[in-house]
């Protein structure tokens with residue numbers, strides 16, 4: 001059974017007190033914590049890696065949804081698993097053999113996510129991976145990955161609609177520029193896993209923002 005999942009991105013939080021910020025988001029109603037890992041190579045920005053995730057894991061409960069915006073994601077599967085990640089979402093564009101990587105992630109017990117950038121189309125190769133039950137979630141990026149606080153790209157809803165038509169039970173995540181004001185657009189297209197960084201963390205009342213989004217994304 002598909003569920004509405006609200007996953008605030010901790011990228012917009014106060015990174016100097018990350019564990020407290022995570023706990024606060026959990027208390028305010030986060031279903032998952034979305035952890036944006038950037039390597040300064042796949043995307044033009046750096047954030048944090050498995051060492052920080054491991055430290056957070058000691059203090060923070062809940063589901064760690066790791067979004068790997070890195071080159072060579074196949075190199076870090078074990079590290080993130082050991083660090084306590086619950087889901088490993090890699091970028092489709094970053095690897096040649098996605099099938100192999102999906103299998104390696106699955107073997108650790110983590111859930112498998114595949115992310116696609118705005119300019120990447122949904123190819124047959126991706127559909128075949130979903131058909132083979134190797135993918136737990138597809139992340140449709142609604143901004144160019146790299147930074148929080150960018151403008152939502154509504155064109156991307158075509159991809160969400162296409163996937164939702166084909167896969168009524170697939171977790172479909174959207175990430176980038178999502179705020180209370182456009183939540184209805186992504187909900188209507190069929191997304192059920194909502195990432196929002198600035199839209200929640202910078203909201204005057206993050207608890208209210210998450211409750212509002214959750215109510216709008218009904219499955």
Ligand code: DX5
Pocket residue numbers: 009011012034036067143144145146147148149150175176177178195196197198199
């Ligand atoms: C962008 C990241 C997003 C980002 C979302 O590359 O993948 O998760 O933190 O932030 P907002 O919601 O502010 O666009």
Ligand code: ZN
Pocket residue numbers: 009034035036067175195
């Ligand atoms: Zn992200």
